[in-house]
Amino acid sequence: MKRKIYKQLLNWKSSKEKKPLIIGGARQVGKTYSVREFGRSYGSFIEINFITQPFYKQIFSEGYNVDAVVKQISFLNPNAKFIEGDTLIFFDELQEYPDCATSLKFFKEDGRYDVICSGSMRGLNYKDITSNSVGYKTDIMMYSIDFEEFLWAKGI
Numbered sequence: 001m002k003r004k005i006y007k008q009l010l011n012w013k014s015s016k017e018k019k020p021l022i023i024g025g026a027r028q029v030g031k032t033y034s035v036r037e038f039g040r041s042y043g044s045f046i047e048i049n050f051i052t053q054p055f056y057k058q059i060f061s062e063g064y065n066v067d068a069v070v071k072q073i074s075f076l077n078p079n080a081k082f083i084e085g086d087t088l089i090f091f092d093e094l095q096e097y098p099d100c101a102t103s104l105k106f107f108k109e110d111g112r113y114d115v116i117c118s119g120s121m122r123g124l125n126y127k128d129i130t131s132n133s134v135g136y137k138t139d140i141m142m143y144s145i146d147f148e149e150f151l152w153a154k155g156i
Contacts, residue, residue: 001030001033001153002149002152002153003030003145003149004146004148004149005023005030005034005142006034006037006038009021009034009035009038009116010038010041012138013038013041013114018114019104019108019136019137019138020104020107020114020115020116020117020137020138021115021116021117021137021138021139021140022094022101022104022116022117022119022137022138022139023035023116023117023118023140023141023142024118024119024120024139024140024142025120025141025142025143026143026144027120029142029143029144029145030142030145031092031118031119031142032092032118034142035090035092035118036090038088038116039090042083042086042088042114043081043083043086043087044080044081044082044083044086044087045087045088045090046073046077046080046081046082046087046088046089046090047090047092048073048089048090048091048092049092049093050091050092050094050096050097050100051092051093051096052093054096055076058072058076059072059073059076060072060099060100060102060103064102064106065106066103066106066107066110066112066113069103069106073089082112082113084113085112087112087113087114088113088114088115088116089107089113089114089115089116090115090116090117090118091115091116091117091118092117092118092119093118093119093120094117094118095119095120096119098119100117101117101137103115104117104136104137105136105137108136108137109136
């Protein structure tokens with residue numbers, strides 16, 4: 001299904017000054033679906049869901065250094081492939097582990113991998129985040145399907 005956010009994601013991907021992206025929005029508006037579809041445009045797509053895979057919360061046990069995080073992800077998922085310049089890491093359900101947002105500064109400074117976080121923002125308390133990475137991330141909101149997207153889905 002075609003969604004307007006896909007064009008925003010393509011523009012973000014091609015941006016020279018790309019920052020990690022946080023997609024917020026209400027529950028069940030298509031955030032995860034849209035990022036998964038977009039992830040197909042990468043050579044490697046790594047999805048980490050903090051609700052269905054709570055064991056991934058330990059990937060920051062050695063700090064937020066990108067090499068340490070990549071090492072921890074690789075330990076938990078030996079099939080994960082990290083291709084510099086062509087990997088999208090997707091942290092889903094950010095509201096379940098908001099401190100993950102602290103890592104965004106380090107991913108931006110490192111620059112080898114693209115990062116998108118998504119969450120329902122309901123229950124996300126920015127006071128609980130060690131460092132909110134202000135200036136090192138881009139926030140966008142996703143909304144429910146609109147009438148034009150509905151017409152696209154109907155082939156009109």
